[in-house]
Amino acid sequence: MxxxxxxxxxxxxxxxxxxxxxxxxxxxxxxxxxxxxxxxxxxxxxxxxxxxxxxxxxxxxxxxxxxxxxxxxxxxxxxxxxxxxxxxxHELGVDPGLIKDGVEAHLQELLADRLDTLGEGWTLIRREYMTAIGPVDILCRDGEGRTVAIELKRQGGIDGVEQLTRYLELLNRDPHLAPVRGVFAAQEIKPQARVLATDRGIDCAILDYNALRGIEDDKLRLF
Known part of the structure; x- marks a missing residue:
């Protein structure tokens, strides 16, 4: 660097x-x-x-x-x-990356394997899709072939929406991906974060950890 x-x-x-x-x-x-x-x-x-x-x-x-x-x-x-x-x-070498909370990391893995719970025909492009400012949790395509960036949190706050906003701004500069829309997904999303996400055209998804594991109903609520 x-x-x-x-x-x-x-x-x-x-x-x-x-x-x-x-x-x-x-x-x-x-x-x-x-x-x-x-x-x-x-x-x-x-x-x-x-x-x-x-x-x-x-x-x-x-x-x-x-x-x-x-x-x-x-x-x-x-x-x-x-x-x-x-x-x-300065030579920084290869960074080991962010070690995420176990549940959050498992949520990412489960959702990447079960993107159909967000909608029919959703397909994975890549987990941890690297950008110049950090990795997007999940980059995928919806049933209509549009690119979608998903940011995952256990508890979704305003900071998470701001983070996804920055990723979307950057991803939409890439003509091979644009237009890119966002989904803010969490086990719980704070009201202020939901308002901000809606204002910025970002969808919100409530994740049920047990449902994703196949223990209960496997539907996500996408708002």
């Missing part, structure tokens, strides 16, 4: 255009090829980013360092650095 702290401006050109004016920011370049720009707030959400696969070209314009990041779709992220305050690289 390469960490660069710089006073920079950022211009994005693709399906739309966006501009970040000159300010101190953190730039992360990961081994998977992703590039993300962060401010000193907004928690872990970047101001802008480019997902892999993409290419990074370092150049200069009138003596000022300029990075140009281009993805396979031709979208472009141009980072103009007025002043580089820090530049370092």
């Amino acid at each position: 390469r960490l660069v702290i710089a006073r920079c401006s950022v211009d994005y050109a693709g399906r739309l255009t966006a501009h970040l004016p000159l300010a101190p920011r953190l730039i992360l370049v990961k081994a998977d090829g992703s590039v993300s720009i962060h401010a000193d707030d907004r928690a872990y959400k970047p101001l802008n980013w480019m997902s892999p696969p993409c290419t990074l070209k370092e150049g200069e314009a009138e003596g000022t360092p300029v990075w140009t990041v281009i993805n396979k779709g031709g979208e472009k992220l141009v980072i103009t650095m007025a002043e580089v305050l820090h530049d370092s690289s």
